[in-house]
Amino acid sequence: MKSFIKGNLLAFLVVFALNLQAGDQDPLPSWHESDSKSQIIAFVEAVTSNDSPYFVPEAERIATFDNDGNLWSEQPMYFQLFYAIDKVKEMAPDHPEWREEQPFKGVLEGDMNAVMASGEAGLLQLMMATHAGMTTAEFNASAAKWLKTAKHPRFNRLYTEMVYQPMLEVLQYLRDSGFKTYIVSGGGIDLVRLFSEEVYGIPPEQVVGSQIKKRFELRDGEPVIVREPKIFFIDDKAGKPVGIDNHIGRRPLAASGNSDGDLQMLQWTAAGEGPRLMLLLHHTDGEREWAYDSESHIGRLDTALEQARELDWVVIDMAKDWKVIYPFQLED
């Protein structure tokens, strides 16, 4: 109840207190009563109550959410990489040369150390081999099928089941409060779009992400869009505010991330006028999910955590703040 408010704290607290008395239904039932929860609710009340000095018109209520590690899990590796690996195995019969070439050899032999040893260049090769060289329709069909069938190795659940119930509630609460919710992902834009509407309630046009180059052409008179094996835009770190500016053209009123890759998006959000909500999810739950931060190769969280604490952004402690992690853990 501190960070996001610049100005008249007292007036704000009154608004907040009045609202508590109203006895509305709890918009965040999977959250323990905590500072994080109070701050989210207080912020939403402050910018949406007609009589609040911090009222913001609906058109400007933009909320941006990172995806990997923020709306769904990202361990033991980004889920998109699982897709690339499964796809390499599927495509392997047509690529006998892969049996001798890293990183493909490592994938086919289940030797993830060899894959990782191929470095960023190797991972890029994997991505391009599996995400480019086909039409958008072909990619979408392949990835949609994978999303409906592939299972996560630890939980034996569809990847789309490994989304965070408490964050689904935040998304819904914001939309119920007149916000437009967006995903702003460092991952590929098109994979997320295949499930964002069904799983998050976020339509494809409200997904921002990294992109490869695409090319329109007529094939036998039929228009197609072809995915080319070239990077077009990386929507990560300093790329996130740029991706937001390109796609949305407005500064977010609220932003939510979990790693140093989200720092600039949070800074850009925080620098706007009036109250802003900056959420940083700290993965502290090694039992129910994963515990990692500054030492992790995936979703590394270091500088952003320091800044969040220094600037009083809302740091969500997964272990302490959340009653459940995934929707399938909800009691009937």
Next chain:
Amino acid sequence: MKSFIKGNLLAFLVVFALNLQAGDQDPLPSWHESDSKSQIIAFVEAVTSNDSPYFVPEAERIATFDNDGNLWSEQPMYFQLFYAIDKVKEMAPDHPEWREEQPFKGVLEGDMNAVMASGEAGLLQLMMATHAGMTTAEFNASAAKWLKTAKHPRFNRLYTEMVYQPMLEVLQYLRDSGFKTYIVSGGGIDLVRLFSEEVYGIPPEQVVGSQIKKRFELRDGEPVIVREPKIFFIDDKAGKPVGIDNHIGRRPLAASGNSDGDLQMLQWTAAGEGPRLMLLLHHTDGEREWAYDSESHIGRLDTALEQARELDWVVIDMAKDWKVIYPFQLED
């Protein structure tokens, strides 16, 4: 009542006829009764009536509109170029070298032939000198001020007053029918965003356009986004379907353009399943607006007109189909 319908024409005509009997208010009052008007209304009825065999769920009702020459005029040159010219004059005192350098010299001396003789490279120089090298906030402030003050040489009206009343009605009619309306412009995305909400009812996040490269940075600890003098994406011709795929991630159900630069967007739209609406505005009105097509250097319309006629897309004849051109011509 022909082109866009694939399949059961009879069932469709019945739906259309039933609706006419309902005697609803005319959604397109600035349109003469014409084939164009009937086709637009019949299409909207076909995809939105619950009992229509061509019903399309609201989430998929995406309509994309070109801007220059389609929602506002584009003669005697693109309005964005007027901005660049006015800006060069404003900036000239800080650039004494421009007095000797084309295309700047031509601009300062009012010699548009010299400017045009500098070709595409010269125009690009003009654009970069006036649209890049500043923060997004600085550009937006400058362009917003221009939009509020600069007047068109022929009509002595604000550029934002030179929008087409009949097209404003189409935009509103589509939105009232559950469509999300988008601009997909070959011009710069950020200039359009400054007036699209107020003038067209289209929020900034529903504007797609050409883009220069942007860079996020901290200036004395304050986050800014800087506009760099490099092309990032050209949203014209084959770029339009790609821009649509990047920003929206769905194929349009309806698309509207006026030049060969819109052909691929119309082709991409037409290639979708079920009924689609393809509108092509033909500038035939030399008295009230301008008359031009295959010989024009601006908004050249040649192949797209041929294809539209061949494929029975809706070709709008500005002189014959529209009662008025601009909102300021409406009778009180």
